[in-house]
Amino acid sequence: MTTQAGRLTAPIHVPAGATEGGDGIVVGDGPVIVDAYIDFQCPFCKQFELTSGPTLDQLVENRRITVVYHPMAFLDAASTNQYSSRAASASGCASDQGMFMEYAYGLFVNQPPEGGPGLSDDELIELGTTVGITDPVFEACVRRHTYIEWAAYVTARAVQRGVNATPTVFVQGVPVPANPQVIVAAVTAATS
Template sequence: MSEKNRDGKRNARERLAAEREKQKAAERRRRTLIVAASVVCVLGLAAVIGIVAANAGKDDDSADAGPVVAPSGAQGKDALAIPVGKDDAKSTLTVWEDFRCPACKAFEAAYRPTIHELTESGQLRVEYHLVTLIDGNMGGSGSRNAANAAACAQNAGKFPAYHDVLFENQPEETDDAFAENDKLIELAGKVDGLDTPEFRTCVEKGTHNSWVAKSNQAFQDGRFGGTPTVLFNGKNIYQDQSMTPAKLKQMVEEANQG
């Protein structure tokens, strides 16, 4: 083989080796860019999730910047609980609810007959706390306005009946129908003696809006997982997958026997 041919083959091998090294370097750069881009995407997604989580359940309380007026008979810390049942009942059920919340409606539909039976017999006392979680998550003011109207109903001694009417007539979660005072007043017509000038004025003026905002803040401060949150004598029972109305009734009866 001539010297010229040997030099040509050597140069070809060197060029091939150089090209392979160039491709490897390009591949390393490509992988580096992919990893870097993936990290940026993950960090960006984490930031978005963090922002969403930070704002979940928050709503604009600027319209509630007035005096905190608790409804008649409200009890507990800062008078944020609306009580139903006898004060001397041995068992207490604490319920955090949002009138726009579908899960709250499902809870009420399943447990309402049992809760009514136990409160009316004097075995159970229920403390209702009103929340505006859906307003914060979905936008609107239906949770707040419905809660204010329920507080107005409490002033008239009609809270339990109106509470039930609101859940029975709950709109779709994305439908902010309860933001309309006319709708809330219309539903008051389903409760005997509730649709009065005093009730209408209370609803239209948002008399208890600041109280509702304070109740919602207490819910946020309590770091509860969501609505409904249901505590039996301080223990969260809504998270108990085995809980049923019958089991709740048994727990109340056993507490009364003790």
């Protein structure tokens, strides 16, 4: 990731399924864009995924929305091993395997507490196996931290957009509370 005249440029390594600008993972192909800024270390993001995830999945399945997940590294200091960055990088590796959503859900369900060590690389790899990722390329990607710079880039782009907390949600570019009912109402309003 480099800056040119104050502008961020995408890192060399960007996961499959990333946005054109490289700052998020695209899920679905509906007409309304929902941006979700998340950190895999964030307890409120876990709560958001567990409460809003099924609603977002249904909206994607019904082709009403496209969700762009922006895995951030806000909370690296809340672990002893840069867990936010490493988990975001591993989610990029899962996206390369076409398993971003399954892996992201697994990261939230197995979220370590803030303040201690996050999951080790071995545990991140094992989580991949648990959700069905069997390609050895995934293990190598996680161990090399292939998408660490990408996680920093996603975070920097989010900060440029004014995101200062996770989870943060936008529907068609308008910030909304990270609440399933409010998101559905905003999506409905955007399509009326």
